[in-house]
Structure formats: structure tokens, C-alpha cells
Amino acid sequence: MRLDKYLKVARLIKRRTVANEACDNGLVTVNGRPQRASYDVKVGDQICLRFGVRTVTVEVLSVQETVKQADAVLLYREIGR
Helix, strand or coil, X not given: CEHHHHHHXXXXXXXXXHHHHHHHCXXXXXXXXXXXXXCECCCCCEEEEEECCEEXXXXXXXXXXXXXXXXXXXXXXXXXX
């Protein structure tokens, strides 16, 4: 699954277009490297998001096309803020 779509499905970012812009601006890194929105997310990847002064790091536990809002937190494990 594409990185921008994963961020939206996991509800880490509200809209896919915003996720795409975050990737283009270098605010999203995967396994320590800046990645484009087209990056193929795999289980075990560590995604780091920068929101202004706040940084959130998560580990991908599952990749699914669609999930209910309540189950979105099961797709990843938060490592650090």
C-alpha cells in the first residue's frame, strides 16, 4: 500500500492529499530515510511524522486497505512522540 494511503487509513493524517504534501515536504521518514508518497509500506517499517515541534514515531503492525475508525489504532504501535 502507498505511504500516503496508509497514513490516511491508519488515521495518522486526516486526508490523503495532506499526507501526500507531508511526504513531498520531507516531513515523513520511513526507517530513517525521507520517502515519497508512492513508497510501498511493509509490516515492520518505522514511520516518523513531524507535526511542527511534535514528532510521532510508529511501527507498522498491519497493512489493510480499509478499517473501521475504532480498529485503525491496531494497524500500528506508537514508539515515541
